[in-house]
Amino acid sequence: MGSTSVGPGLDALPLRDDLRGRLPYGAPQIDVPVRLNTNENSYPLPEPAALAVVAALALEVRQLNRYPDREFTALRTALATYLGHDLTADQVWAANGSNEVLLHLFQAFGGPGRTALGFTPAYSMHPNIAATSATAWVDGLRGAPSGQFDLTAESAAEQVARHDPDLVMLCSPNNPTGTALGLDVVTAVYDATDRAVVVVDEAYAEFARTGTASALTLLPGRERLVVTRTMSKAFALAGARLGYLAADPAVCDALRLVRLPYHLSSLTQAAALAAVRHAPDLLGSVQVLREQRDRIVTELAGLGLAPVPSDANFVLFGGLADPVATWQALLEHGVLVRDVGIPGHLRVTAGNPDETSAFLTALTRVLEETP
Incomplete structure (x- = not known):
């Protein structure tokens, strides 16, 4: 997401004043085993x-x-x-x-x-x-x-x-x-x-x-x-x-x-x-992703967290004392989720059953390791 320019940078350009100081949109694209941060469908095309x-x-x-x-x-x-x-x-x-x-x-x-x-x-x-x-x-x-x-x-x-x-x-x-x-x-x-x-x-x-x-x-x-x-x-x-x-x-x-x-x-x-x-084929994964979403809600509540009931393919969950540290700890366990900037919260995409299990296992360990 960074610039490769070797010149003086944006300050030397006649950029619109209302764009100065803004950051480009971008979710982290990190090569880890389990990527659950951008609400992608985990299933490839049938x-x-x-x-x-x-x-x-x-x-x-x-x-x-x-x-x-x-x-x-x-x-x-x-x-x-x-x-x-x-x-x-x-x-x-x-x-x-x-x-x-x-x-x-x-x-x-x-x-x-x-x-x-x-x-x-x-x-x-x-x-x-x-x-x-x-x-x-x-x-x-x-x-x-x-x-x-x-x-x-x-x-x-x-x-x-x-x-x-x-x-x-x-x-x-x-x-x-x-x-x-x-x-x-x-x-x-x-x-x-x-x-x-x-x-x-x-x-x-x-x-x-x-x-x-x-x-x-x-x-x-x-x-x-x-x-x-x-x-x-x-x-x-x-x-x-x-x-x-x-x-x-x-x-x-x-x-x-x-x-x-x-x-x-x-x-x-x-x-x-x-x-x-081929909509029926492509939408065949929707039901299993709904099930994994609901599984996440249920199991996060069981961990003492505060998941928000969801109609999407992701779950926002709160109850985290330090979401930035939790995000980093999950990454170290090979699981990438999303910090959306809401205090005490992170967001996780509902993946396939194996990805969901990996996330829940990693989060359980992270919570156990947190003082």
Whole structure:
């Protein structure tokens, strides 16, 4: 993540003032036996899906002298079918990872003189993307009688009305807490403003517990509501970089104004399309990852810690006197988890059964070794 420059550095460059002093986003990429820090799917692509992706890429290779389909029509159609809810291709947008989808939203609806509101703690890239698009960021507050990381409809709506933002960012399930939002929160936020674009980031929706409703059900009649998804997590395609959203067709028309020409390569489109067509195979790991997540919650509570019940493929857990020291001790045991900066807490991805066992064994030893 460091610079290799031998010159005078950033101070000598005409960098935007609002970017000075900021750090680039980056989770540690350390080669250890058990990597449970970036919420990747631990399972590689199943053979049928992998072969389908390879075959799709092979067909595209000889045509790389031509630009890709700028409208990625086949992919949008397939994603709309996968999402259901009577969505059509003109309601779907995609880009190189959900972060680029979010960047497009900030470029179109944020920018200089405009404000985005999110509810902390939440996905750390939201304020980073706001900064890169010169959008002012407001940290909203979580916390409710039911739990320190919960967000109530009343509190969220009041904060939206008070700050009057141009964009509102909601996460469900929320990263890093894993908690899902009730649809009453989404509707209250939407109704609290008559102009803001309300974005519900559902990157981990496939892992939600049974009965958890998606904001996709709220799209009809709400032209300012956007639901974002990703193929990085449940689909196990983190390396392919494909994120997408569903919204009113006018939102997609707005994003066409800010996207770069041919922003989705032919290879990306081919791989993603093949993967969507093999969704049942790729999503076959979701249930076992849910089980490992719930196992983590149960066993961490048994260790005297305070795990947060999760609808994602990770667990945030508290009760640590020194999370930085715990993180380092786990690393020395060959297990990499995530320090998300919340006092007393760490976050761990639910891996396969062996990885989960390795984490729980290592953490038990670390706790026993802690004075």
